[in-house]
Amino acid sequence: MNYKKRSLDPTAIPTRDFHQYLLGSVAPRPIAFVSTLDEEGRANLAPYSFFNVFSSNPPIAVFSSNRRVSNNTTKDTLHNIQVSKQAVINVVDYSIVKQMAIASVEFPSDVSEFSKSGLTMEKGEVVDAPMVLESPASMECTVDDIITLGEHGGAGHLIICTIHRLHVRESAIDETGRIDPHAMDLMGRMGRAYYVRASGQNVFPIVQAVTKICIGFDQLPEPVRTSDALTGNELASLAGQYEIPDAEKIQEVLRGYAAQDNSVDKQISLIKRLIQEQKEADALALAFSLK
Ligand SMILES: Cc1cc2nc3c(=O)[nH]c(=O)nc-3n(C[C@H](O)[C@H](O)[C@H](O)COP(=O)(O)O)c2cc1C
Structure with a gap:
């Protein structure tokens, strides 16, 4: 751009x-x-x-x-x-x-x-x-x-x-x-x-509760926040969520997508795909596995 x-x-x-x-x-x-x-x-x-x-x-x-x-x-x-x-x-x-x-x-x-x-x-x-x-x-x-x-x-x-x-x-x-x-x-x-x-x-909904505090860009793990592969809107679908996933959720998602051994780039393409498939909670857990 x-x-x-x-x-x-x-x-x-x-x-x-x-x-x-x-x-x-x-x-x-x-x-x-x-x-x-x-x-x-x-x-x-x-x-x-x-x-x-x-x-x-x-x-x-x-x-x-x-x-x-x-x-x-x-x-x-x-x-x-x-x-x-x-x-x-x-x-x-x-x-x-x-x-x-x-x-x-x-x-x-x-x-x-x-x-x-x-x-x-x-x-x-x-x-x-x-x-x-x-x-x-x-x-x-x-x-x-x-x-x-x-x-x-x-x-x-x-x-x-x-x-x-x-x-x-x-x-x-x-x-x-x-x-x-x-x-x-x-x-x-x-x-x-x-x-x-x-x-x-x-015509589509964007659900972002104004009274619930969300995570925000500044809290996203650095490799995710600074990645050129993710657009501002894609990052916002992570940053707009309300809770940072705990270790258990991160492990569960890593197991689910067999993503443990992947490089950062591969993880980020998987995060991108999950966001596009509207599996935003899973994408957030994968994002926090890169912290
Ligand atoms: C979609 C559309 C929006 C318009 N918006 C405005 C506007 O906000 N203000 C304005 O002065 N004219 C606007 N116009 C132009 C007036 O509709 C136009 O000058 C019209 O002849 C005024 O009619 P009147 O003299 O019966 O009030 C717009 C025209 C169109 C097609």
């Missing part, structure tokens, strides 16, 4: 270019598919990927509507929210991602992106702005604050929302009452025109 980095000073390169470097670096981003109503009650729908939730109690979502870099104008979503102080944030799954892209087109303000994108309005319980029926989760929000971050093209307006209802598609909730990430099939925005689909083997 070549770790050399390109250093970018936002004041020294055009905003357009810095914006692209930012989008490519802070990715994938979740997509807020925001519906609002204008003063005449016409629905507006647009995607915003400068978005996240920042608090659960109270439940707060924030997204940013930026001044266009090309002509420093602001967007319909912002105008509508300044007046109505409400919005629905819908999330975007794979099944509607191309419809979402159509809704991002800069149609005139009096044109509803619902009609253009072929998506369906659904009435919520709390706010007047419509939800997107086809979205797997919709949040009905009121807007608490709009923070203006600058006056030039590219400047954001942080739109801080309290979530009053979260509507989640029933079929995405499993028998334990929790959301199945595979069933959500959510999309993320990358840099340039790239997206990522959260599905298949790209």
